[in-house]
Amino acid sequence: MRPFAYSKATSEPDAIARGGETATKFLGAGTNLVDLMREGVEVPAALVDVTGLSGSIEETDNGGLMIGAAASNTAVAESAAVRERYPALTRAILSGASAQIRNMATVGGNILQRTRCTYFYDLEGSRCNKRRPGEGCDAIDGFNRGHGILGVSQDCIATHPSDMCVALAAFDALVHLAGPGGRRIVPLADLHRLPGDTPDVETVLAPGELITSVELPAAPVDARSTYRKVRDRASYAFALVSVAAVLRVTDGRIAEVRIALGGVAPKPWRTREAEDALVGATPGETAFVRAADIALSGATTRPGNAFKPELMHRTIVAVLQDLAGASE
Amino acid sequence: MTQPSDKRSVPNADNGLKLNRRTMLAGSAATIAVAALSGAATAEPAPGLSDARDPLVRSPGGLGAARPRRDGPLKVRGEARFAAEHTFPGMVYGALVFSTIARGTIRAIDTEAAQAAPGVVFIMTHENAPQLAPPEPFYSSPTGMAGSSLPVMQDASVHWNGQPVAVVLAATQEEADHAASLVSVAYDAADAVTSFEAATAGAEVAKYAGRDLQYVAGDAEAALAEAAVSVDLEFSTPRQNHNQIEPHAVTVAWQDGILRMHDCTQGVDLSAITIAKVFGIAPSDVHLTAEFVGGGLGGKTLWQYHILAAAAARLAERPVRMTLSREGVYRICGGRAPTRQRIALGAGSDGRLTALIHTGTTVKIAHNAMTEPFIDASEHMYRADAMHLEVRVGTMDMLANTFMRAPGSAVGTFPLETALDELAEKLGIDPVELRIRNEPDKDPTTGKAFSQRAVVEAYREGARRFGWQRRSGKRLGRREGEWLVGTGMASAYYPYKRFPGGAARITLTSDGKALVEVAAAEMGMGTSTATAAVAAERLGLAYEDVDVRYGDNTLPGSLIAAGSQQTAAIGASLTAAHAALVAELAALVPEGAALHGQPAEALTTLDRSLVLAANPAERISFADLLARSGRTSISAEAKAPPPAEAKEWSMHSTGAVFCEVKVNAITGELRISRISGVYDCGRILNEKLAASQFRGGIIMSLSMAMMENTHFDERNGRIMNPSLAAYYMPAHLDVPEIDVAWTGIPDPHAPTGARGIGEIGMNGPSAAVANAIYDATGQRIRDLPITLDKLM
Amino acid sequence: MAISINGQPYDVPKDARVSLLDLLRDTLDRPGTKKGCNQGACGACTVLVDGERILACLALAAQYDGRSVTTIEGLARDDSLHPLQALFVEHDGFQCGYCTPGQIMSAVALREEFERGSPSGVSPDLQASPERSRAEIKERMSGNLCRCGAHNGIIDAIAAYVSEDSL
Incomplete structure (x- = not known):
């Protein structure tokens, strides 16, 4: 792992101020990012720890839920409101990873986790357009049992691995973002980009933009x-x-x-x-x-x-x- | 019909077995202790062995008791220190750089950036590595313990994708890992053979352990063509990796000319000898210990990282801790080779086999002698009028393949036992009955008498415990909601082995205790626990009064925990050391005392005393003997006799496995819902440990059937799932409660009557699963693993 | 600030790369917490942080400043084993012992999760308090791999532990 500077954000504005620096990444619990850094796939110069920001789960005025991005996957899955009104979300989270990882992983981190394509992970030995755009993809003619069949391109057939996000998409979740350019809301289903010929660009997030919360609109009654x-x-x-x-x-x-x-x-x-x-x-x-x-x-x-x-x-x-x- | 379901159910003593026996229950496993041998061969002892008359074979005393593991408290407290958990003053951490081509030459290797990285102490490449002799692999010499004979970092040549090309030592693991990532290597790639097809195009009959893997009797093809009923089937099995949860590691230091190693190895003495030869030093100049080994399964042997760590430590003059990353384990510690096999069976309408053909191909590297000997079960399990058994092997440019739990038979029993199921269906004969009809009365290929064999009893007991429904050519599967449920069975097989080199030392002390020392290995089988029980029984001491030292190459013997034979090797060593001790004790008997003048052969030990074997009332206590001779202790060491028993007799363990599977009718997902295994492995020395060994093998075999697969990319010879996240093995939710039992019939020709149990569990379940899947779904899957896409 | 490990305070490492696992094993020479994969795939490094189970290999030590960590070495009181440690010995819930500390730490937290009524991936009813069944235990322990095949003994030990009325 390349050496990096670590700091802990004390507030959302503090996080956004620090997150604007070059080669800086926000750090949730690190369950994916630390692994990718160890593999050399991610090489940030600085990490801004945002696990101290809001992780609360609160009712919204229109009958939905607002989930702080720092909430742990476990906290969301166990929330009485989620279990009652969004059971598919609880089930999706509980079907992912292990209890230990769910205790660590944050909602924001889960959304931004990267593919588990083994060629993507093999920095030294394999070609990957996601890692080094234009060099080719060894997965397309290699082992691709876990790979995608919808929305894939000639340059990349990797999948997004999250279970939680699938349920969030079904509930029309909205992702609240904050960044140097201000605040905005993006539907979760529109947050990730299709690979096309730029598989290295995975989301619509602008540089330095932070996921602050995820909003679940009111669950359809009787659904x-x-x-x-x-x-x-x-x-x-x-x-x-x-x-x-x-x-x-x-x-x-x-x-x-x-x-x-x-x-x-x-x-x-x-x-x-x-x-x-x-x-x-x-x-x-x-x-x-x-x-x-x-x-x-x-x-x-x-x-x-x-x-x-x-x-x-x-x-x-x-x-x-x-x-x-x-x-x- | 009985539904055994609860593994704690007490077996019914009054059942189909026509044997006088008692049933016992201990822990969660039941024992069928068979007092009278029925149908099993009972013959004169082999020359030079007296085991058939060994009192421990006939009367086991306290053997078999379900004693808890001696190292249990240490392990559950996290206080058992493994190889990478020892420290030396001034120790540095190692990291490796692996090649990314399968064959070729290093054109240039740039270590400048790595040298300049924080904390770096030393970097070794082929340009500055010391001159080293190539290591001796298994079967190249009696002491070879290495995976391959390839020279280690001696020149610029690259022989597999993943070969270590640089070693970095740094003050912390983080610094070593980072610096290793800064080493830049340029290669000139050469043509490499990295596909199975290319490698086996010119495959030749394999030599393995000193013999050709080929057996021909009669004209099997002609017999097959003429058979009333026949099957002729193709199978494949993939590469697999051991994935011991402890990654390979070693902590080394050169101290006053001695190479001190804290290792994880299945053979402390052989590892020490092999590395000593690499460095051109005497084996006595290596002190290697491995008290705790975090899983072996055949893969914890001597690999390049040991040699590289020791070489770098010497050049850097610093102790080194080298822990392989999980990827590193996949890059440089080999696994099981893939196979493609054909089984053809011909039979008369009575089910008697007229032809048994088991042939196929596999791959190895040019620099080892390890071919998967996948025909061994076919050699010894069933009678057939004509046979053709043959393994052909090609070489390819890859990491050395190696021994993995039940080499050969694990992947060989899968097609054999599946083919028998298909044949049984065609014949309309119950699969258990078909096997019984082909039970040989002597070894089918060697013609030797069986030392002991009760597989038919295992079939019957297994069928009873499981509640096997006899079938005659029709599937009995049923549907439960989304799930298709079926049952299947298979036989289990594993050869008896005892390698030469066993020795032990026994020391009796005046406080009434004994110390047993043996250079054995322990990867979780319970070596010290079982050894203490055998030694206590033999010495006439309480179990608690026997201490066992192992896992240190300075102790007596050259043992290896492999081939399910360490127990036999230790048993024979203890017998020999005990005889030597009795002789020493006899010499101490003072004039006028009881037993004086008695020849050592007439004496034995019992109740803390030296006694006259013919009349144990004539005795003198150890304490008396030592006191009267003015000694505080007495010690005797002896070597086990050469393993003549396996030359005289056909010695094999067998068993029967029955399982129930559920296949999801929508998704093809596979679950194992019930499984019973009954084994005939000779005497069981500790019920608790034995049950765990059997279950461990069964689980690994279920795993082989369901999910295991090393992704070897044939384009460049690179393993693409070098990770426990991408190489699947069972999680807790995949593992059913497993019912195991055993005949417990002692083998009169195996030391202490025990044949070894570490691997047989691995053989049979994969076929039983495939057969049960057929019963559930009507689909025959002959390519492992049986993933859901094959069952949709 | 400092990280509390089994009740003792320790400095946060200066090198931010150091994981909680390497802090324990390398810096502090407390190797009871095991490194099986160093990639969050095996569970051997499971420790408790403020009572919840996490994977120490994926945890940067710097992030745990001010938190309270319990490792396998902190479980037993003096000479007597923790009840679950004793149950692992009794039920033979291990062979090689390498995954064992992680299995035990994981199961200690699992009991707490049952007690607070956490559902799992196999709970039929997300609203109800989960049964302490073998299937529930197995699902909740699936993040801890064992390769020796001691699964039955592990689940036996944990089933006995989670059904005990009190410690």
Whole structure:
């Protein structure tokens, strides 16, 4: 690990003032950043520790929740309000990593964690356009079982590994940012960028911009939500595919539905066209299969992940059937 | 039908086994102690061995008791110090730089920036490394302990992707790691063989442990063609890594001409001898200890990092602690080689095998002698009229492959036992019954008599415990909600081994205690606990009064904890040392005392006394003997006799494994819901330790079936998942409660009646899983690991 | 300020790169906390910080200024083992012993998590207090890998520990 300067931000303005320096990064609990620094993939000259900033979970005026970016993943998962009103979020967080890591990891850090593509991690021995733009990607013709099928490009097929973000996307979460240029709010589903020919640019965050909180809008009344994760071992493994879904059925028709996919794309992947096709439909296999078809219509695969469209398709249908069954 | 489900259930003594036996329960594992041998060979002892008449074989006394581990309190307190947890004054930390090409030459290596980095003490490359002899790998000499014979940092050549090309020593680990990242290496790459196809294009019949891996009897292909029923199947198994939770490490210092090493090794003496030869010093100038080893599994041997740490320590004149990063373990400590195998079985309609063909290919490196001997179970498990067994091997440019728990048989039993299941289905015969119909009455390939074999009893007991439903060609799987449930079984097999080199020293002291010293290794099997129990029984002392020292190359013997044979090697060493001690004690008997004039051969030890074997009432206590001869202690050391028993007899451990799996009908996810294993391994020396050994092997085999796979990128020979985050092995939630039991029948020709148990658990479960998956889903998966995409 | 380790204050290392794990093992020569992967994948380095389990390998020591760390060496009182340590010996919850300190520290915190009603990934009802079942224990312990295969004994020991009425 390259030597770096460490400081602890005492307030949000303090963090933003320090975070504007060259080669400076904000540090949450470090569960991903410290690992990447050890691998030499990240080489910041300075770290500004923001774990001392707000980690509170509070009700908003419009019936939602405001979660401080420094809240631990455990704190969010265990929050009584989240368990009751956003159960898919609790389930998503609890399906990720391990208890130890969830106790450490912050909400802000979870959102900004980087892909686990093993070629990305192999600084010395492999090519990666995300690390060194333009040098090529060894994953495309290499081991790509965990890689993406939606939103990927010829330059990068890496996935965003978060479970939490998939659920946040399904709940239309908003990310509150603060930076040298002021404050702004970005929908979580728009925070991460697709790789295109610049896979090194992963989010819309401006230099020095800090995630200060995540806002959950009021949960749809009478909606059901859940999260299902499919992986190569029973626990403590990244998703091959995952689905977060919210479903509200009224008078035998789908009144509202949101579907977000994990493990298949460079970002938490909302399937708005599939959702649109479902609204007004009778819940059931026919509609769910069609929605899954739509959600996966743009999928591209490599030999290692050729199973993912089918696996994702089945998982989407199963999750929607579960929610529809529970709604009856 | 019995559903055993609860592993604590007491086995029913009144069951299908037509044996006079008692059942016992200890800890969470039950023992079937079989008092009368039935069907097992009972023959005259082998020349030079008297084990069949050994009182410990016939009457085990306190052996078998479920004693807790002697090192337990230290380990649970975190006070057991492992290799990287010892310090020397002035010690520095080491880090390695690894090559990124599979073959070629270092054109230039720039260490300037690294030299200038904070804390750096010394950098070693091929340009300043001392002259070193190439290490001796296994099977190249009786004492070879290295993974390969490649010279270590002696020139600019690169032989695998990941080879160490520089060593950095610095004041802290952080400084060493950072400086290592600043070393810049330019290579001239050469053509490398990094694909299995290319490597095996010219594969030849392998030599392994002094013999050809080939056996031909009759015309198996013709017999197969003529068979009433046959199967002819292709299988593959991937690369696997040991992934001991303790990463390889060593702490070394040169002290007054002695190379002092705190190591993690499965063979303290062999590691010391091998590294001594590399440095051209006497083995006695190496003092190597390894009291605690954080998992071995075949992989804790002598690798380049030991040599590099010692060489750099000598040049820098500083003690060095070298802990491999997890990536480093994958780069320079080898794992199991991949295989592709064919099994073809022909049978008459009665199920008797007319043809058994087991052939295939694997890879190794040019500089070792380790070919996966995956035909060994096929050599010894079943009778067949004609056989063709053969392993062909090609070489490739990669890190040295090596021994990993149950080398050969772990990946060889998977296809054999799967093929038998397929054959049973075609024949419409229950798979257990098919195996019983092909149970040989003597060794199928050597023709020797079995020293002891009760696999049929294991089948029957396993079937009973598990609640096996007999089947005749039809799947019995069922559906529970989303889950498809099925059951399957397989046999387990592992050869008996006892390597030469065993020796032990026993010291009796006037306070009534004994010290047993043996240069054995302990990676968690419970070596000292089991050794103390055997020694106490043999000496006639209380278990608590026997202390055991091990894990130090200055102790007697040259043992290695590998091949499930250390227990036998220690057992034979203790027998020999005990005989020597009895002779010493006999010589002390004063005139006029009981036993005076009795030949040593007529004496033994019992109840803290030297006694007349034929009439133990005639005795003199150790305390008396020592007091009357004016001594405070007496010591005897002896070497174990050469392992003649395995030449005389066909000696193998066997077992039966039954399991239930659940396959998710939507996602293909696989769960193991129940498993029972019953083993025939000779005497069990400690029920608690044995149960853990069996379960450990079973879990690793389930893991092999379900998830393990080292991603070797055939484009450049680089391992792409050198991480416990990317190489999966089971988490707690993957592991079911595992029911284990054993016949407990002593082997009359194995020291103390025990054949060794460390590896057999590894063999069988992977096939039982695959067979159960078929029962659940109708799908036959012949390529490991059986990941969910194969089951969707 | 300082980091409290098993009740004793220690200076925060000057080199910000030093992890809590290396502070314990290298600087303070307290190697009871193990380094299995140094990448947050095995759980061998689990320690308690203010009672919660974390991975010391991913924790920069500098971030723990003012916090209270408990390691395996701080668990037993004098000569007697902590009840869970004794249960690990009794149930044979280890072989090589290398993952053991992490398993034990993890399970000490797990009991607290049960007591405060934390759900897990296998809890059927997120609102209800979780059952102390083997499945719940296994899921919650899945961040601690064991390679020797002592899983059954580990879960036996922890099941006994979390079902005890009091310590």
